[in-house]
Amino acid sequence: MSGRNGFWALLFHTVFVIFVLAPIVVVCVVAFTPEGYLSLPVNGPSLRWFEALLNNRDFVSSFQASLLLGTISATLAALIAVPTAIAIVRHEFPGRTALLSLCMSPLMVPSIVLGVAFLRFLSQIGLGGTMVGLVISHVIIITPFVLRTIMNSLGSLDSALDNAAASLGSDGMTTFRRITLPLIAPGILSGWVLAFINSFDEVTMTIFIASPGLTTLPVRLMLYIEDSIDPLVAAVSTVLIVLAVLAMVILDRLFGLDRMLIGTNDADKDK
Amino acid sequence: MSPVTKADNTPSASFLAIDGLTKTYNKVTVVDRFALEVEEGEFVSLLGPSGCGKTTTLQMLGGFVDPSAGSIRLEGRDLIAAPPSKRGLGMVFQSYALFPHMTAAQNIAYGLEVRKVPRAERDERVRQALDLVGLGAYGDRYPRRMSGGQQQRVALARALVIRPRVLLLDEPLSNLDANLREEMQIELRRIQQTTGTTTILVTHDQTEAMALSDRIVLMRAGRIEQIGGPEAVYARPANSFVARFLGKTNLFPGTVGADGRSISIGSHVFAAPAAATPGATIVAVRPEKLGFGEGGIRGVVRNRVFQGTQWLVELDTEHGPAIVQRQNLGAVPPAIGEATGLVFEPDAVHLMAPEADK
Amino acid sequence: MRAISRPLPFLLSIPAALIFVIFLLLPLLGTLILSLQDFSLATGIRPVYELANYVEIFSDSYFFDIFARTARIAVFTTLVTIVIGAPEALILMRMKAPWRGIFLLVALGPLLISVVSRSLGWALLLGGNGMINQALMSMGLIERPIQMMYTEFGVVIAMSHVLMPFMIIAVMTTLQRLNPQVENASHSLGAGSFTTFWRVILPQMLPGIMTGAILVFAMAASAFATPQIIGGRRLKVIATLVYDEFLFSLNWPLGAALAMLLFAVVIVVAIGLNRVAEGYFARMYK
Ligand SMILES: Nc1ncnc2c1ncn2[C@@H]1O[C@H](COP(=O)(O)OP(=O)(O)OP(=O)(O)O)[C@@H](O)[C@H]1O
Numbered sequence: 001m002s003g004r005n006g007f008w009a010l011l012f013h014t015v016f017v018i019f020v021l022a023p024i025v026v027v028c029v030v031a032f033t034p035e036g037y038l039s040l041p042v043n044g045p046s047l048r049w050f051e052a053l054l055n056n057r058d059f060v061s062s063f064q065a066s067l068l069l070g071t072i073s074a075t076l077a078a079l080i081a082v083p084t085a086i087a088i089v090r091h092e093f094p095g096r097t098a099l100l101s102l103c104m105s106p107l108m109v110p111s112i113v114l115g116v117a118f119l120r121f122l123s124q125i126g127l128g129g130t131m132v133g134l135v136i137s138h139v140i141i142i143t144p145f146v147l148r149t150i151m152n153s154l155g156s157l158d159s160a161l162d163n164a165a166a167s168l169g170s171d172g173m174t175t176f177r178r179i180t181l182p183l184i185a186p187g188i189l190s191g192w193v194l195a196f197i198n199s200f201d202e203v204t205m206t207i208f209i210a211s212p213g214l215t216t217l218p219v220r221l222m223l224y225i226e227d228s229i230d231p232l233v234a235a236v237s238t239v240l241i242v243l244a245v246l247a248m249v250i251l252d253r254l255f256g257l258d259r260m261l262i263g264t265n266d267a268d269k270d271k
Numbered sequence: 272m273s274p275v276t277k278a279d280n281t282p283s284a285s286f287l288a289i290d291g292l293t294k295t296y297n298k299v300t301v302v303d304r305f306a307l308e309v310e311e312g313e314f315v316s317l318l319g320p321s322g323c324g325k326t327t328t329l330q331m332l333g334g335f336v337d338p339s340a341g342s343i344r345l346e347g348r349d350l351i352a353a354p355p356s357k358r359g360l361g362m363v364f365q366s367y368a369l370f371p372h373m374t375a376a377q378n379i380a381y382g383l384e385v386r387k388v389p390r391a392e393r394d395e396r397v398r399q400a401l402d403l404v405g406l407g408a409y410g411d412r413y414p415r416r417m418s419g420g421q422q423q424r425v426a427l428a429r430a431l432v433i434r435p436r437v438l439l440l441d442e443p444l445s446n447l448d449a450n451l452r453e454e455m456q457i458e459l460r461r462i463q464q465t466t467g468t469t470t471i472l473v474t475h476d477q478t479e480a481m482a483l484s485d486r487i488v489l490m491r492a493g494r495i496e497q498i499g500g501p502e503a504v505y506a507r508p509a510n511s512f513v514a515r516f517l518g519k520t521n522l523f524p525g526t527v528g529a530d531g532r533s534i535s536i537g538s539h540v541f542a543a544p545a546a547a548t549p550g551a552t553i554v555a556v557r558p559e560k561l562g563f564g565e566g567g568i569r570g571v572v573r574n575r576v577f578q579g580t581q582w583l584v585e586l587d588t589e590h591g592p593a594i595v596q597r598q599n600l601g602a603v604p605p606a607i608g609e610a611t612g613l614v615f616e617p618d619a620v621h622l623m624a625p626e627a628d629k
Numbered sequence: 630m631r632a633i634s635r636p637l638p639f640l641l642s643i644p645a646a647l648i649f650v651i652f653l654l655l656p657l658l659g660t661l662i663l664s665l666q667d668f669s670l671a672t673g674i675r676p677v678y679e680l681a682n683y684v685e686i687f688s689d690s691y692f693f694d695i696f697a698r699t700a701r702i703a704v705f706t707t708l709v710t711i712v713i714g715a716p717e718a719l720i721l722m723r724m725k726a727p728w729r730g731i732f733l734l735v736a737l738g739p740l741l742i743s744v745v746s747r748s749l750g751w752a753l754l755l756g757g758n759g760m761i762n763q764a765l766m767s768m769g770l771i772e773r774p775i776q777m778m779y780t781e782f783g784v785v786i787a788m789s790h791v792l793m794p795f796m797i798i799a800v801m802t803t804l805q806r807l808n809p810q811v812e813n814a815s816h817s818l819g820a821g822s823f824t825t826f827w828r829v830i831l832p833q834m835l836p837g838i839m840t841g842a843i844l845v846f847a848m849a850a851s852a853f854a855t856p857q858i859i860g861g862r863r864l865k866v867i868a869t870l871v872y873d874e875f876l877f878s879l880n881w882p883l884g885a886a887l888a889m890l891l892f893a894v895v896i897v898v899a900i901g902l903n904r905v906a907e908g909y910f911a912r913m914y915k
């Protein structure tokens with residue numbers, strides 16, 4: 001697109017930016033209120049609610065559970081996705097498309113349906129309300145994200161690289177370890193971060209399978225909000241927002257957020 | 272018609288013997304009974320139009336495509352059973368396929384590392400290889416930061432450093448601009464002669480094939496049309512396809528007289544260069560062998576292009592279009608619209624059987 | 630494609646295939662079966678196989694109202710994301726070097742922020758004494774707060790915000806493939822900006838808008854967190870109803886039947902729209 005943005009376009013854009021940022025900024029600002037109720041910190045910012053958050057055992061333990069769950073799930077998802085991506089991108093075999101559809105299908109199933117399905121299934125196999133159960137369900141819903149970034153990485157590799165390595169006497173395993181793996185590492189890492197974020201933020205499915213003793217941070221937040229909205233939830237949300245911004249920066253550095261989400265052609269981003 | 276197809280399967284004494292090599296994709300045969308014997312140290316080019324099966328042939332040699340039939344023997348050893356990594360062939364890919372996360376030196380060292388060549392020897396051989404391709408100072412550069420010609424040299428050094436029995440090159444120069452390509456052709460020939468490595472080059476550029484090779488294998492639609500030295504295939508193409516593919520040529524329908532000693536193109540009759548089979552024939556004359564003069568074939572100049580060192584003149588003759596190439600020695604050829612005669616020495620012609628013309 | 634060792638791709642596929650069959654297909658199948666079973670507080674879940682739950686859903690106007698509301702919210706959310714997202718995608722596309730990257734982060738970054746946090750932000754803005762009402766009252770534009778929480782309007786606004794990035798991504802992906810010269814060509818032929826937009830750019834954006842619309846509709850129809858926070862108990866949609874059936878009424882079979890119906894509607898609408906779009910665009914681009 002070579003056209004320029006005129007006055008009305010820029011006005012529209014400004015309103016859009018306000019629309020996007022307003023709810024996020026409001027949460028972050030309210031979190032710093034010194035008052036005991038929802039209000040803007042007109043009398044100067046205070047860390048009162050962040051302190052309250054640190055002293056809230058429920059939120060702290062949920063935060064830890066979320067971190068652990070995200071880390072384990074994203075790692076397992078990456079371990080599953082790497083061989084799968086190689087099979088799908090590099091090989092032609094019966095059932096290839098079926099496998100791809102199967103692994104991508106969690107994106108098509110509404111989370112609410114998955115929540116219902118896992119609630120029943122996990123309790124039937126005796127894993128209801130356990131970390132293992134949470135990990136299983138999260139691995140299922142985040143694997144598509146890792147799989148897609150790894151497939152993109154693999155797809156953008158020159159397939160002649162493998163042949164070149166083979167012609168130089170390198171066996172399959174050595175080629176994978178020394179050529180393929182280092183070259184798709186950024187893809188694996190961004191996939192991991194994306195998967196982690198998706199696991200960390202997941203609420204709709206998790207609210208069904210979490211138990212009072214083992215709850216993730218967004219679910220705890222959701223349940224808290226159902227009862228009351230006070231500055232404490234704003235403080236929790238602020239922590240989540242800061243985390244998201246961190247992830248954004250990491251992803252942007254690693255892969256280019258635009259390239260990952262939209263698939264900008266490389267010519268634009270050549271270093 | 273593939274003139275060199277051999278029926279027997281006896282192991283050959285030659286260095287590299289390819290016989291009956293065939294590849295079929297879903298009933299479509301893309302390489303059809305390819306047969307070739309290559310001597311040690313020879314430089315052979317596979318030449319043909321796009322899609323004629325050159326890459327497929329080379330990939331079968333390299334082990335990256337499974338042949339549907341045929342045999343490949345290197346020094347009497349059957350290659351087909353060996354995986355690519357055990358064939359000991361060096362390969363340069365059209366895209367170079369340099370490992371982007373390794374420096375030039377690391378790229379070159381890779382083949383030696385997987386062969387477990389000791390450190391000291393490895394470093395020495397990498398250094399020699401870099402020197403051989405004239406990149407002594409560039410060992411620490413990453414491919415991304417090298418020019419096309421430099422990347423191409425790294426790819427060549429990487430393939431040569433493992434001392435391959437045969438070097439396979441798939442259009443290695445096609446990504447380079449014209450000047451660099453010529454420079455690299457000379458370089459490639461020099462390096463090949465220095466190392467004495469048997470080389471098979473795939474190209475669709477006939478000047479490249481002629482400039483580099485000891486022998487040229489001309490392919491069309493999966494089949495070999497002709498094999499021979501550059502001068503031989505240029506001067507004596509087996510059919511009109513080969514004649515046209517190897518540069519511009521004029522093809523006139525003619526008749527060989529009953530005695531086999533005279534040839535007529537319409538009313539123009541001249542002596543046959545050698546005894547020929549009486550009957551219809553196709554007379555091929557290269558544009559540089561045609562001149563303007565009295566008699567000969569009558570034609571009218573359609574277009575005239577000045578190219579500095581030479582003139583290129585296109586004519587419409589009574590026997591179809593013709594093209595004449597004259598060195599610029601000061602004389603100006605006939606102008607557009609002018610009628611003239613086209614003359615040639617009787618021994619400048621090459622006769623081809625008409626049925627070979629598709 | 631190389632055709633070396635044949636068993637390799639199968640070996641590589643085994644982990645994923647096993648995990649997805651056991652932990653995705655089996656649970657979904659289990660839910661389908663569960664939706665056929667019967668529940669009462671006295672007996673719990675009884676292993677019968679009948680369509681009673683579905684019959685109940687179709688014959689009770691209570692459920693119909695909730696399905697209708699869910700559809701309304703999903704449709705309006707889709708429309709809002711189109712009307713705002715599509716032009717914004719074009720504007721982003723036309724931005725130059727540093728700005729484009731910055732505003733792309735602004736537009737798409739919220740994807741990485743928890744839905745709960747984003748919905749909470751809207752609750753703070755839309756509430757009875759939320760920022761919007763306070764601002765309007767202090768400017769003297771209104772006397773009493775406008776009711777926006779617990780309304781379909783509020784849910785649509787918040788959900789449009791949550792799903793906007795998907796529309797922008799879809800449209801930008803399409804715009805990415807356009808030949809930038811086409812626009813110049815149109816101008817060179819004497820067309821003004823408006824004509825160029827209407828006749829040249831918009832038609833080329835349509836496939837992206839369609840993809841985005843399908844995605845947004847599917848997610849809006851099955852969204853849970855935003856309707857739960859903004860709509861509350863009073864304004865139920867299918868997803869929040871399923872949640873209530875499972876965790877409060879404990880009628881799992883009915884909840885499962887609702888979930889399966891929601892799933893079916895979303896899939897049918899998505900596939901149907903996709904067909905229509907493909908048929909239409911195939912003609913255009915063949
Ligand atoms: N994997 C494949 N499956 C089916 N057909 C193939 C495959 N690979 C190549 N072909 C076909 O085989 C024919 C020969 O291809 P090949 O790549 O060998 O041609 P080429 O001579 O190298 O051409 P070019 O000069 O364009 O590189 C082509 O018609 C091509 O379409």
Ligand SMILES: [Mg+2]
Pocket residue numbers: 325326327
């Ligand atoms: Mg080729």
